Amino acid sequence: MSYNEQLADRVREAVAGAGDIEEKKMFGGMCFMVNGKMCICVRDEEIMCRISPEDYAASIEKTGCRPMIHGGKTMIGYIYVNEDAIRTKKEFDYWVKTSLAFNKDAKAAKPKKKKN
Secondary structure, eight states, rough: OOOOOHHEEEEEHHHSSSSSEEEEETTTEEEEEEEEEEEEEEOSEEEEEOOOOOHHHHHHTTTTEEEEEEETEEEEEEEEEEEEHHHHHHHHHHHHHHHHHHHTTTTOOOOOOOOO
């Protein structure tokens, strides 16, 4: 599973101190869990941000953004942001802050039952 190490380092530094941080390999990249909830994932040339569903419509219109589609369904509240759209500190910080702000209200995924 490959992901952009430099981009992961930027995210790692940005979320440090935001709570209990755990890194998990998933969605073809590295996901940063904040307080037990998925917050930001890093892939090859993009990040996937978990944002407020209320902010989704306006956010998806921003340059370099695309929806997350899983199983043929658009996942409202999850958005991919291309690395070209987060080159500057201001652009990058916007998405990190937006993701961390929603993380406070986001619900954690239900734990999966282990198969016997």
